[in-house]
Amino acid sequence: MSASRSPFSGFDLRADVIAGFLVFLIALPLSLGIAMASGFPPIAGVVTAIIGGIVTSFLGSARLTIKGPAAGLIVIVLGAVTELGAGDPVVGYRQALAVGVVAGVIQIVLAIARLGFVGALMPPAVVHGMLAAIGVIIISKQTHTLMGVVPTAKSPLGLLAEIPHSITNMNPEVLTVGALALVVLFGMPLLRARFVKRVPAPLVVLALAIPIGIMFEFEVAHDYLWFGHYYHLDATLLVRLPANLMAAVTPPDFSQVTSAISLKYVLLFTLVGSIESLLSASAVDALDPAKRAANMDKDLLATGIGNTVASLVGGLPMISEIVRSKANIDNGATSPFSNFFHGVFLLAFVVLVPGVLQQIPLAALAAMLIYTGTRLASPREFAHAFHIGREQLLVFVTTMVVTLAEDLLLGVFAGLLLKLIIVLSRGAPLASLFRSHIEQHREGEDLVLLLRGSAVFTNLRGLTKALQHIDPDVRRVIIDVENCQLIDHTTQSRLRMIADEWRGRDLEFRGIESHRAASAHPHAERWKQR
Numbered sequence: 001m002s003a004s005r006s007p008f009s010g011f012d013l014r015a016d017v018i019a020g021f022l023v024f025l026i027a028l029p030l031s032l033g034i035a036m037a038s039g040f041p042p043i044a045g046v047v048t049a050i051i052g053g054i055v056t057s058f059l060g061s062a063r064l065t066i067k068g069p070a071a072g073l074i075v076i077v078l079g080a081v082t083e084l085g086a087g088d089p090v091v092g093y094r095q096a097l098a099v100g101v102v103a104g105v106i107q108i109v110l111a112i113a114r115l116g117f118v119g120a121l122m123p124p125a126v127v128h129g130m131l132a133a134i135g136v137i138i139i140s141k142q143t144h145t146l147m148g149v150v151p152t153a154k155s156p157l158g159l160l161a162e163i164p165h166s167i168t169n170m171n172p173e174v175l176t177v178g179a180l181a182l183v184v185l186f187g188m189p190l191l192r193a194r195f196v197k198r199v200p201a202p203l204v205v206l207a208l209a210i211p212i213g214i215m216f217e218f219e220v221a222h223d224y225l226w227f228g229h230y231y232h233l234d235a236t237l238l239v240r241l242p243a244n245l246m247a248a249v250t251p252p253d254f255s256q257v258t259s260a261i262s263l264k265y266v267l268l269f270t271l272v273g274s275i276e277s278l279l280s281a282s283a284v285d286a287l288d289p290a291k292r293a294a295n296m297d298k299d300l301l302a303t304g305i306g307n308t309v310a311s312l313v314g315g316l317p318m319i320s321e322i323v324r325s326k327a328n329i330d331n332g333a334t335s336p337f338s339n340f341f342h343g344v345f346l347l348a349f350v351v352l353v354p355g356v357l358q359q360i361p362l363a364a365l366a367a368m369l370i371y372t373g374t375r376l377a378s379p380r381e382f383a384h385a386f387h388i389g390r391e392q393l394l395v396f397v398t399t400m401v402v403t404l405a406e407d408l409l410l411g412v413f414a415g416l417l418l419k420l421i422i423v424l425s426r427g428a429p430l431a432s433l434f435r436s437h438i439e440q441h442r443e444g445e446d447l448v449l450l451l452r453g454s455a456v457f458t459n460l461r462g463l464t465k466a467l468q469h470i471d472p473d474v475r476r477v478i479i480d481v482e483n484c485q486l487i488d489h490t491t492q493s494r495l496r497m498i499a500d501e502w503r504g505r506d507l508e509f510r511g512i513e514s515h516r517a518a519s520a521h522p523h524a525e526r527w528k529q530r
Contacts, residue, residue, distance in 0.1 A: 011335030019333035020053075020341025022200065023066055023324050027342060028349065029202045030324075030372075032239055032357065033365030034069045037142060039081035040093060040316055042239050042357075043248040045069045046350055048315035052306050053343015056318075057336040060302030062281045062294035066324035066339050067306055069316040071372045072276050073269075075134050075408055077316060080265040082154075084256060097252035099262050100311030103269035107304030110274065116296035117464060122275050123457050123490045125392040126415035128381055129399025130272070133411060135376025136160075136404060138369050145366035146182075148174030148237065156404050171231045173216045173224070174363045180212070181205045181367030200327070202368055209364035210356070213238065218361060239360045245350055250314030268409055269307075269317055277303045277319035282497060284325045323372075388489055389518030389525055391422045419457070426527040428454035428486045436462025445475040448510075452483050457490035467498055475505055482511030486527040493523045 027049050035045030045068075052067030080099055085092020110116070133156075140159035144151040148171030153162045188201045213219075221234035242248045256262050281299045299320060306318050328338050350357070385396040398418050403411025424430070432453025439450040449466060470477065479495065481487050492509075499507035515526035 015332045016337035019331040019338040022331045023328050023342040024345035025203045026200045033369050037074045038077035043241050044315050048310045048318050050343045050347045051310045052318045053339050056302040056306040057340040060299040062299045065284045065320040067318050070319045070321045075137050076268045083261050094253035097311045098254045098257045099265045102266045104304050104307030106270045111297045111301035114297050116300040123419050125395035126399050129396040132377040133400040133403035135373040138373035142366040142369045146178035172226045177209050177361045178363035178367050181364045185371040209361050210359045213361040280320040280322040388521045395419050447474045448478045450480045455487040455491045478508050478510050480510040488525045
């Protein structure tokens with residue numbers, strides 16, 4: 001649904017400056033950590049956040065979203081650097097930038113073709129299973145960095161299996177920094193004091209980790225004795241940055257951009273980045289106190305332009321990021337100016353005080369990423385999927401396990417395939433799988449949409465298009481599913497999201513009580529017994 005007013009209408013400049021500053025405090029360490037974990041230079045994450053703030057704020061329609069690097073893309077970016085570089089991280093980095101440019105251009109084309117709805121069609125169980133796998137992969141890699149150990153394994157399962165070895169060989173002073181950071185990150189949300197809620201936990205981590213790193217003399221190469229064993233410290237355990245921001249500009253290498261590996265990652269960058277970004281933008285719409293709906297095509301266009309620019313100068317891919325966007329809303333943002341100012345503050349900090357960044361221990365950034373990973377792969381996600389329906393949990397776990405055992409693309413494909421099999425097994429007609437069968441008629445001030453066949457994620461576009469062209473005098477939309485064999489969770493949850501954006505209009509399902517429900521969840525998949 002498109003927003004009818006300018007995204008800058010009714011803004012409060014003071015509130016946006018304050019919100020932008022507080023988001024900057026969160027974005028700075030996370031951008032560094034995400035870049036480090038992605039196999040990019042740490043400064044690349046900050047470059048992307050700067051571009052996401054200063055450039056894209058004036059291109060999209062999502063008023064309160066913050067654009068920048070995201071943990072959900074770490075696995076894809078690192079995979080591209082590793083496979084394309086074949087052991088040479090610099091070559092892999094530059095060729096991954098070329099992949100980012102192509103993916104950004106494709107996102108622009110998709111937006112111009114008005115295909116921004118695609119993200120809403122992906123089943124939530126597949127998306128959350130993918131994110132849970134990414135969370136496990138982040139944890140498996142960053143746990144070793146937290147302890148100051150370089151692992152030998154490369155695969156996620158191998159890295160998990162090697163954690164006990166890293167525990168027995170951990171560097172005590174490095175672990176001290178990392179463990180303290182974890183205590184702050186996990187402990188601060190449990191404190192109820194109001195002033196604690198206003199202080200970003202990543203900022204507290206940096207305020208503690210930098211002095212401790214200086215005290216332990218991380219910057220000076222030396223050995224120290226601890227309980228009869230010698231351990232080594234040096235500047236490789238700290239963030240390393242170029243002399244200035246211009247020195248961070250790195251051109252892409254397009255020499256292998258048409259190779260099979262590059263094309264695989266172009267698909268992954270485009271698919272996962274677009275889905276994550278559009279889902280985040282939709283979630284931010286729901287969090288917006290004014291319930292202002294963004295134009296998803298414009299938001300995808302802004303993301304595509306931002307990705308193209310960032311990749312051309314050496315930055316990470318970007319999306320509309322949900323955690324920073326929520327912080328933006330919680331801190332009183334009123335317009336895209338907050339995203340703009342968050343980029344301005346990042347630029348000013350990097351230009352004026354780059355030396356401070358080079359005192360940040362990598363263990364502190366690893367702790368932030370582990371915290372993010374635990375949120376992506378939280379046991380609550382498993383419980384939530386089970387609460388919606390056992391088939392949702394099965395799709396969730398299948399996507400996660402195949403991603404961990406193989407790769408992200410195969411994991412998503414496995415989840416989608418299983419979802420289709422479940423839909424067909426519950427009687428969804430094959431003829432209606434990719435085509436909506438909708439009849440419309442008016443009942444006074446009500447609009448009735450009579451559905452036939454099935455209403456599932458693969459044909460959801462037809463139904464959402466019908467809801468985009470409703471007469472203004474309609475006060476209630478009735479979705480009649482009496483003659484519909486199956487209506488899945490994806491369709492119900494998406495329709496409810498659309499209805500939440502309406503003013504003065506209600507959504508009602510008719511005939512749904514005659515269907516069997518997968519669970520007691522209000523949006524559980526429902527189908528008719530044969």
